[in-house]
Amino acid sequence: MTLYIAQFTAKHRLIQVEENSVFMWRQESGDIDNSMLADKIKRESSIHFFNMIAGKNYNIELEDITVTIWKTEPFNG
Secondary structure, eight states: OOEEEEEEEEEEEEOOEEEEEEEEEEEEEEEEHHHHHHHIIIIIIIIHHHHHOOOTSSOOOOOGGGEEEEEEEEEOO
16 A cells, blocks of 8 residues: 545635645555545545534535545555
């Protein structure tokens, strides 16, 4: 398994704050499927970020989040 890092931006349909961050994951060496990675980032990072920003009175839906992946590479840190 190889450890990878991705630089990304996540935006919510209504919330005016953007998540600009990095995401790390392990996968077998090979091509990175950006669509699957974006879904993984939504589920494991962005939904929690926007829930924290919105508070308990607003329900965050995955469909309202878009993720743009700027760069991916193996992480050797």
